[in-house]
Amino acid sequence: MSIRWSVLALISLSTRPALAAETSFEYCTVCHGANGNGNLAIRAPRIAGLEPWYLKSQFAAFRAGWRGAHADDAPGNEMRPVAVALSEPQIDRAISYVGSFSPKPPPITVKGDVARGQQLYAACASCHGAAGQGNESLHAPALAMRTDWYLATQLRDYRAGLRGAHADDPNGQQMHAVAAALPDDAAVNDVVAFIDTLR
Numbered sequence: 001m002s003i004r005w006s007v008l009a010l011i012s013l014s015t016r017p018a019l020a021a022e023t024s025f026e027y028c029t030v031c032h033g034a035n036g037n038g039n040l041a042i043r044a045p046r047i048a049g050l051e052p053w054y055l056k057s058q059f060a061a062f063r064a065g066w067r068g069a070h071a072d073d074a075p076g077n078e079m080r081p082v083a084v085a086l087s088e089p090q091i092d093r094a095i096s097y098v099g100s101f102s103p104k105p106p107p108i109t110v111k112g113d114v115a116r117g118q119q120l121y122a123a124c125a126s127c128h129g130a131a132g133q134g135n136e137s138l139h140a141p142a143l144a145m146r147t148d149w150y151l152a153t154q155l156r157d158y159r160a161g162l163r164g165a166h167a168d169d170p171n172g173q174q175m176h177a178v179a180a181a182l183p184d185d186a187a188v189n190d191v192v193a194f195i196d197t198l199r
Contacts, residue, residue: 025093025094025098028047028094028097028098031044032044032045032046032047033046035048035101035102035103035104036048036098036101036103037101037103037104037106038106038147038150040107040109040149043075043149043150043153045146045147045150046103046104046106046146046147046150047098047101048098048101048102048103049101049103049145050098051134051136051141051142052095052096052098052099053136054134054141055094055095055098056091056092056095057139057171059083059086059091059094059095061169061172062079062080062082062083062084063080063083063084064166064168065080065166066166066168066169066172067079067080067163067172068080068083069166070161070162070163070165072160072162073157073162073163075153076162076163103145105145105199106145106146106147106148108148108196109148109149110148110149110151110152110189110192110193110196111189111193112186112189112190112191112192112193112194113186113190113193114190114193114194114197116187116190117187117189117190117191117192117193117194117195118194120182120187120190120191120194121191121195123178123181124143124178127140128140128141128143129142131144131198132144132195132198139171143195143198144195144198144199145198145199146195148192148193148195148196151192151195152188152189152192155179155182155191155192156179156185156188158172158175158176158178158179158180159176159179159180159188161176163175164176164179
């Protein structure tokens with residue numbers, strides 16, 4: 001059992017009654033770092049700066065079992081109990097708390113062929129925007145200024161069916177199809193390396 005899982009198990013199981021009384025949700029920073037700017041040491045992505053509507057949709061996905069239910073999705077398996085432990089009003093308060101964070105640019109950790117990544121990103125731009133700015137009406141979050149290793153991990157999870165495979169998750173299924181069209185793991189790194197340039 002990882003240190004992060006031990007912490008999350010404690011939060012989501014041992015202190016469930018305490019969650020009901022929690023008002024500031026500092027426990028988000030236990031994994032996601034100070035001001036939600038990520039914690040590379042335990043592979044927890046930056047959540048500061050995420051759009052409130054996207055956070056809401058991901059909490060819903062975890063609670064519904066669309067995310068974090070696949071046996072091979074260890075990080076998702078860690079986040080899902082946290083989402084399930086929260087009521088809808090608590091989720092709204094958690095999202096408001098995350099919205100109070102001061103985002104910092106995440107470190108660049110993914111290397112790839114930026115020119116090839118730019119070509120491959122054309123398929124992404126139709127939803128996520130040419131500058132990676134996102135589009136709420138298409139349920140496409142911003143990609144610019146996101147944690148690059150996390151983006152690469154999620155693309156690989158979509159390709160492998162660890163995410164986006166649930167029949168009731170049309171947006172996830174769309175991402176699964178787009179990610180599956182990437183020819184290899186190197187292409188994933190190339191796309192993410194290009195996204196890093198959108199800062």
